[in-house]
Amino acid sequence: MKEPTSSLIRSVTNLDYDSIKKREEAPFEYWGPTPYEARKAAVAKKKGLHDKRTTLKEAVAKYIKDGINLGVGGFVNTRVPVAIIHEIIRKGAKDLTLSMQSNSICTELLAGAMILNPDHVSIKRVELAWWGYEVIGIAPLFRYLVTKGMIELDDYTNYGMSARFKAGAMGIPFIPTRDHGGSDMELVNRGKMIECPFTNENVYLVPACYPDVGIVHVPVADMYGNSRIFGALCTCPEIAQAANHCIVTTEQIIPSESIRQYPNLTEIPYAVVDALVEQPFGSYPGACYGYYWFDMPEFLQFRSICDEFRKTGEKGKLQEFYDKYIFGCETFDDFLATRPYKKIKELRLGDKVQPIITT
């Protein structure tokens, strides 16, 4: 039998033999819809322009189910879909697979909910590139869950995850990339080294990622869901188009005439959006270009509550945070109402009014 194609990683890896063998022997499976299932889901949708506006409660109740692959948009602290995450935690969802490139507070919030009550929210596995807070520090709950062996991981690079969503958005089963090969990710993730049929050189294939539900927050959209993004696109257009269903929150609904005036500015077309919710400050405490900068003290405070739990095992303060700010709130607006106007004003000024086009 022909040896499988690979780099020379085995001659240098320090990974334990069992981890490598486990991955080698596991048959490949998509951790969400297959390309065929994803195609069926898209075909089944009504393609007319319809008013997609709804509430977060309705959108989450309709699309978020146990066992789904949830594609989380944004990037670390930027344009992260925090309002949707709050609603998912209120509703509850078990055995989630999370897919993302890099995230911080959204996935920490889900992890905290799992630690407090795994019968209400639980994460089964995560396909990711990065989970942390950058300048603020490591993500304590991620470290807790992983070192305790409580969640399964599949590690890629930020490009790898982005390319996987892109492959999903393109409707293809995999995409070749020039990274992962020669690193330990080659041994443990679900990608595969092959010999390119055209160059006869090694090239690394990563499987497409099709989330069941993509969640993204955008600066502006019209009522049909056509979305315009300013600042970093992150991987939001790809996640939205790869997902079987997509929930979009937006800072502001703008007239459809504006969308038709500048169609080049549309990053997510209406057809892939299933539910649209106007939710100002929907990324708070994250940042949204053109609207507000991120709230550093809020990040620090939530992170310190989580870190205290990681170090002491005491759940009291964590429970208090969730009881007060998530379960104690009917809507995300109720949560925002707990933050003083002065703070909101400061964050608006912190963005320094980056220029955006809304008309």
Place this chain on the structure above:
Amino acid sequence: MPEYGPFEMIAYTGSRVLEDDTIVFVGTGLPIIASMHAQLTHAPNLNLIFEAGSLAAILEQGMPLSVGDTRAFRKAVFAKGLCGVFELTQRGYSDYAFIGGAQIDMYGNVGSTIEGGTYSAPNVRFPGSGGAGAMAANCEKTIAIMALEKRRFTQKVDFITSIGFGDGSPDYRKKAGVMGSGPYRVITNQALFGFDEKTRRMMLLEVIPGKTAKDIQELVSFELLISPDLKEMKEPSEADLKLLREECDPDGYFLKRKVK
């Protein structure tokens, strides 16, 4: 010479390493500060890629605190997403990857995923590759900032997150399917390292004034090659420190940190 802190030395050395008329793909923190300093001094036409998707932003709102910070998109010439800038990189338009990590070995392989234990139940779990693995693969040259400690300059990296020269074989990177030429410089506050062309092993190029090659070797777990042309590291001038402290990181997010 003026007094300076260890992170100021790292940022200044990072700046020295970057050439003008190039594109640098930066990670959070010191790489941003080093690049800003280079732009303000010898490399006015050095342009930055931030991985959330911007090229050649003007950092007039201050240092971005994150590579996805809205400030990192101010007056950019191109603002897309991760796919946009990583595709540019894969195509060959990023000259430097500027990364950090928890561990590095003599062939410049960098770990930032786990420390100790097994992959599924590690003793310590770090955030993961993020952009680093892709940057080290496909930017042309990789610059890494590391803390100079024995446990970090290690014989074997627990998890190779960012590819270096692998096991040192001449065709390691080719067989890995990556495009960049690989490790170029490793920057610490007491020493600057490069890589020997023939053996691809880490080589001491410069040491901080007052230290010797032997002092540096004692902080490294593997055997270092010593450049036959070993130099003293250049120290930042008053003017450099003023730029770093007042223009690049006025709030001291990175420069004023204490060494653990």
